Amino acid sequence: MSEAPALALPGEFVLLAGFLGSGKTSLLMDWLALPEAADTAVIVNEAGEIDIDGAVIATSGQLPMAMLSNGCVCCTLNNDLVETVGALLEARAESGSPPFRRIVLECSGLSMPGPILRTLGALAPLRMRVRVLATCDAGQAAERAKHFEEVAAQLAAAATIVLTRLDLAAPEALAEARALVATVNPFATLVEEPDRARRAALAFTAPLPSGAALAPPAAAALPHPRIATALARFSEGATLDDKFDFLENLAAFAGDRMLRVKGFLYPEAGAPPLLVQAVGSLFTPPAALPDARGAEEAVVLISRDLPLSELRAAFAGAPVTFSGVQPGRPALRAQAAG
Numbered sequence: 001m002s003e004a005p006a007l008a009l010p011g012e013f014v015l016l017a018g019f020l021g022s023g024k025t026s027l028l029m030d031w032l033a034l035p036e037a038a039d040t041a042v043i044v045n046e047a048g049e050i051d052i053d054g055a056v057i058a059t060s061g062q063l064p065m066a067m068l069s070n071g072c073v074c075c076t077l078n079n080d081l082v083e084t085v086g087a088l089l090e091a092r093a094e095s096g097s098p099p100f101r102r103i104v105l106e107c108s109g110l111s112m113p114g115p116i117l118r119t120l121g122a123l124a125p126l127r128m129r130v131r132v133l134a135t136c137d138a139g140q141a142a143e144r145a146k147h148f149e150e151v152a153a154q155l156a157a158a159a160t161i162v163l164t165r166l167d168l169a170a171p172e173a174l175a176e177a178r179a180l181v182a183t184v185n186p187f188a189t190l191v192e193e194p195d196r197a198r199r200a201a202l203a204f205t206a207p208l209p210s211g212a213a214l215a216p217p218a219a220a221a222l223p224h225p226r227i228a229t230a231l232a233r234f235s236e237g238a239t240l241d242d243k244f245d246f247l248e249n250l251a252a253f254a255g256d257r258m259l260r261v262k263g264f265l266y267p268e269a270g271a272p273p274l275l276v277q278a279v280g281s282l283f284t285p286p287a288a289l290p291d292a293r294g295a296e297e298a299v300v301l302i303s304r305d306l307p308l309s310e311l312r313a314a315f316a317g318a319p320v321t322f323s324g325v326q327p328g329r330p331a332l333r334a335q336a337a338g
């Protein structure tokens, strides 16, 4: 990064954290739709091999964007993130466009913010302010926090916590989510705003605590031993009904062990892919995503205590095969930056 000070530097680095399915991509999309989000660059880190968030975010138009794929960024402490930021800044400078106002890193839902912040220490010479923003699913966070230390770690690191999916939350669950935030991080600014555009604006512009400094990189974090990421691919000849049957059966079989389901299905050759997704066993209606044409047909499954062998045994007769996604060195796939 020695040439970095010669570049036009962005003011802010936004670390967007939050548990699986807690609404990070949606909050980011809501923000990117606002005029004040101009000159934002986005880096996406997906736990699964398929870049679904990237494909979704790319639908918001011309956006300087880069991917850190195939591994949760906090488990793969290395220079890729720093190199990615450098590449985005260089491409921006070459394009002659105005400097970025901010760079947003959407972390995978399993990321621990602490190790990422330590990695970012290498960016200290760029003197960006660091905004740690965490999404907190109003209906599910309290229950998730009982089982996953990542939830509390993400909330604890945040300067701003945004309650999301408010319209889906039962009043008791919402009260528990508020109590969780108050316990884990009473100093954070809490955004609880039903209107999604206002929610996004508040989230990305809430005042920052002064003096947030980056520390130098340190040791790697522990991986997430109980959590597994698998990829389901369908056999040739499997119909759309077969695929939806599989997803339904999977939800019934895995129950609350299934944390997140996300993927693309093609209804027929030549048609745009359908984005299918569930948080826990709650499915969102599938949506056609014409801009993602060409994406591989597969579904990412993120589960807890559900070994690949058990999945394979349970669906031995189904037209589907499973492969494991190893948290490894993230493969950097830079997209159009400029």
Ligand SMILES: Nc1nc2c(ncn2[C@@H]2O[C@H](COP(=O)(O)OP(=O)(O)OP(=O)(O)O)[C@@H](O)[C@H]2O)c(=O)[nH]1
Pocket: 018, 019, 020, 021, 022, 023, 024, 025, 026, 027, 053, 108, 109, 135, 164, 165, 166, 167, 168, 196, 260, 262, 277, 279, 284
């Ligand atoms: N009803 C409702 N649905 C929402 C809201 N925010 C997000 N969702 C839905 O919740 C699901 C998960 O949202 P995402 O934005 O993909 O969550 P994420 O945190 O980026 O997910 P991962 O990247 O997989 O961790 C999607 O089906 C969204 O459409 C909301 O405010 N209301």
